[in-house]
Amino acid sequence: MDRRQFLELGGTSALALPLAGSIAWIEPTDEQRPLARPDMLTRVGDHGLTRRLGRRYRRVFPEENDTATLTGILRRSAAGEEGPDLSTKLTARVRRDFAEGRTLNLDGWVLARTEARQCGLFSVLHS
């Protein structure tokens, strides 16, 4: 771990402590669960990263800053993909976003637009 990562993680931890008691954890519905779970990001990071990126996404795209809007867009995004379940369809959509250049940069992370929205929804549900 280099100095910058240490500070980054240390800073997050320090920030998380006073906020810990104030995080509103809304139990997602069965449908919302995969919609709010960006598969790769949750495997390479933790809930804190997903929430942080989600908050950032909603600041950059305030027109999508609510559960209904994000849920609706994600549901439509998944509808065009093939797969046995919603999670698989969303993963396919994320890869297609990368292939077709629908990406964005949040805090330096190069993300598919769909997974960034998933972060956004996660952060709304777990604000």
Next chain:
Amino acid sequence: MHTDARTLDDGRLIDGDLCIVGAGAAGISMALDWADRSERVILLEGGGFEVSSEMQALYENANSGREYYPLESARLHFFGGTTGHWGGLCTPFDPIDFAERDWVPHSGWPIGREDLAPYYRDAAGVLRLPSPNWDPNYWANRRSGAPLAVDEDRWRTKMWQWSGGAGPPVRFGSDYRTEIEQADNIHLFTHANVCNIVANESGSRVEELTVRHFNGDEQTVRAPHIVLACGAVQNARLMLASNDQVPVGLGNEHDQVGRHFMEHVEIDSARLVVPEAQSLPFYQLSSDDGQSSPAWGLLQPTRHVQEKRKTLNGAVRFNREAVKSNDAFTFDDFPEDARKILAFIEKSDAESDSTGANRSFPELTRFQLNTRMEQAPDPASRVTLSEETDALGVPRADLHWTLSEQDKRSIRVINEAVGQELGRIGLGRVQLMRWLRADDASWPDFLTGGWHHMGTLRMAERPENGVVDENCRVHGVDNLYVASSAVFSTGSCANPTLTIVALSLRLSDHLKGIVG
């Protein structure tokens, strides 16, 4: 044969059919190519067979541009030149490097990659590369791992090889000294510093060279064909300082000598995070035991991507995170004493293991992405003469190195594109480093270069745009040629030595056609 020029009488005349100034990778490659011919070749080396402080001090310079490595230690002034402390990485330039690109100002060479192809093969032999084959599929069968399954329209795996394979790289001084000394038609003079190129009145032909010693003694060298084979800074310095006949410097009527100095930007740029620990052996430089494989891949955007996104030519390497990529030799802490660097290199040579392939590589969840890239040629990035002179009375070089907004933007765009591709194949996610997220022209203090000096006497079709023509002949000077990275019109992301040797062998062929 060899003569220490300090033993020669003052005023002595040395003559031959061809004179090569500088015995580094370029000069020695050329001289070897003339071995056992009937022509008498004069090879002049300013230093001796060992590095000395006195000779290194001749390279001290003023610096009016960006912070840069001290030239008296980044370059070696002795027989073998800077191959005495080079790392040994080799790869050819890409076809796009030679092309005129409308999104890269001052790009385009008057020759193409195909003109160098046969010479790259020969240069691979001189540098004792494991193979002249650069196809990643060839290497997939000969070392650990395989190339990533990237979209071939957008990405390629560009291979680098180590000179000397898994053992120490070719060090021209020690590896080729005997061959040079034993060649009947090659006369090597050490401690023969050329301080002046004397031209005819119009500056259209070199008449003779002046070799000067610390005690003031001089010798004169005459040959019908002269090749400057020093580094990019010293070649430009010598031409600018040779101003008796042409006040602005020999070959400098169009104010091109010294301009377009280039380096390779080498910098940590992003990190790749993958969900489960794994190795990427085809792309990892160091194996578990700290050794290197004879060949190594970097991810490079294709011409299509470079053109579409208007980037410079760069490639991305995958390092173990938190390991500095250049052994701590940043501009800040680069030793001024060349012998300290040599000691480091000698230790590294001794520890290298020539057994080579099929090593195991560390499994990681985080990889440091490091970008190595050409810089956009900039006429304001240049070498001029300082007011101060060295111990031989030659004005010192003043290096004014610049980097541009396009350089930084290209690194950002390339790394974003890497993030997209690695996301597409599901390998992991990429996060750009903080310094790269800022949309400005600032650079962090861990910026490093490759110690690669390029440009200053660039190749161009017309003298208004460069110093040498497609045959490396100085525009407007009949018998003066340059064998050096000084002639590079653009810098590529490739380490320069292989191309320096290839260009030198091509020039050698051209001169054989003239002399023969």
